Amino acid sequence: MSVDAPPATASGDLPVDPMLPRPFQVIGTHLDTRDTVTLALEPLDGAPLVHRAGQFTMLHAFGVGEVPISICGDPMRPGPLMHTIRDVGAVTHALVTATPGTTIGVRGPFGTGWDVSDGRGGDVVIVTGGIGLAPLRPAILEVVSRRAEYGRVVLLYGARSPEDILFAEDMAAWAADHGIVVEVTVDYGPPSWTGRVGLVTNLVARAGFDPLHTLALVCGPEVMMRYAATALVARGVRPERIRLSMERNMKCGVGLCGHCQLRELFLCVDGPVLDYARLAPLMDVQEL
């Protein structure tokens, strides 16, 4: 287990204390679906937060608590710090109901990234469900910005229902402007829904990619990731080329508290993104 060096500010100033939330102000909010909101944040101390695709921050709703949330903005472009948050409990509710002008504490960025550049020269297949598309958005934006360096890029996305589909405009643009094959499926849809119904993991078997030259990125509920990885391996993708984001219980984010421990791994610093070769024997271990 290793503890990351304290994150440095973009300006190269002295490292900040990783346990100390920095004040950020909400400068914009966007209601993505009935229970999911994207927050745009700007630092009140001036230094932008530099991150890699796949990293997360600890967002602190003052007086309520702190939770890990992935950064969903473009890592290659300066701009507000973006997080897409699903309202599932006390802290996420406080975050999704924050209005412009609210101060939020931010620690991080923490954790490993998707390292999508490792897939250059080959195909990329992304399998994701629900809010799992948010942590993958920066990786997709990175691929899109260097599209010519990748082969086929396939995005398989599953949502509970049509009204829970995230980033529909982004997905349409990735398909139309960058030749990304986007396949969306829902668990259930009204009679007016003409798209696919069924599990996203079922789409892996007939998706168009070359398994021997593919980098696979998977994010979603753990059971979905397990089935997705199994389906990818059945197609011939090597476990080392399948990356999963293990988003388990986290508190400190810096390898100190042990809340995220998974046998020898501390998921906040050794993950959340890890390859399936490493994770497969550990996924049966329950959360602490």
Ligand SMILES: Cc1cc2nc3c(=O)[nH]c(=O)nc-3n(C[C@H](O)[C@H](O)[C@H](O)COP(=O)(O)OP(=O)(O)OC[C@H]3O[C@@H](n4cnc5c(N)ncnc54)[C@H](O)[C@@H]3O)c2cc1C
């Ligand atoms: C590295 C990482 C990245 C994450 N990125 C995002 C993100 O981009 N957007 C987002 O909306 N959420 C993300 N999450 C999940 C988010 O941290 C939890 O939803 C949040 O901690 C719930 O806190 P709460 O106080 O609102 O609800 P709680 O009352 O703590 O929990 C409410 C419900 O959510 C479940 N829950 C709690 N933590 C998690 C978790 N880690 N994964 C799944 N279910 C959980 C609980 O079991 C419970 O059923 C991420 C988690 C991790 C570890």
Ligand code: FES
């Ligand atoms: S959250 Fe990983 S050790 Fe504290």
